[in-house]
Amino acid sequence: LTLINTGERGKIISDSFKNNFHFRGIDGYISESFTSSGQTITLELKNNFECCKELFYNVKIIKEIDMNSFTTNSITSTYYMFDGCSNLQVVNLTNFNTSLTTNMQHMFCGCSVLQVVDLTNFNTSLTTNMNYMFHWCSNLNILYFPNLKISSGTQINIIFEGCYNIKRLDFSNLDLTYTINPIKIFSPFKKLEYLILKNLKAFSTSDFSFMFK
Secondary structure, eight states, X not given: OEEEEOSSOOOXXXXXXXXXXXXXXXXXXXEEEEEXXXXXXXXXXXXXXXXXXXXXXXXXXXXXXXXTTOOOTTOOBOTTSSTTOTTOOEEEOTTOOOTTOOBOTTTTTTOTTOOXXXXXXXXOTTOOBOTTTTTTOTTOOEEEXXXXXXXXXXXXXXXXXXXXXXXXXXXXXXXXXXXXXXXXXXXXXXXXXXXXXXXXXXXXXXXXXXXXX
């Protein structure tokens, strides 16, 4: 599935297409027309799109999603965006702009066959809720999240619960500056082999004792 911007607000997507793919949260933003080539579908997602809440919620038919050409400068929420996409194998978020995003709760929850997630360009400086973000991504092996910032008020409950197969984590620039006690952030990683924390910022952190417990 490829998403692209085309410039104007679209019509509400047709009921037959919507019912077939079980989309939520897209009314008024996607044109009724779409092109299909084999198993590749291109949807024209219109500009002025500010919320990706439940965009692909529980869409089990999709195996690949490419948002590389999709403009996300105004996105404020990715709440439940891919939640329940249990057959999703590849997601391209290379140019996804999260500089204004405050809520990432449940974003990848239940993506149980996804093996690699690259969030290299994600900016979480304004994000206050990451609860269950990767909950039960049970086959996730590699996660690139180098610019993760967790502030004192950021909710990260069970953010990695069920991620038992992660072997490589890139948290190169992890910022815990205003986090006093980062409890059990890495606790689910039973098979972790490689962890990058080369530029860790933790000036106010006083207790790391349960960080890896």
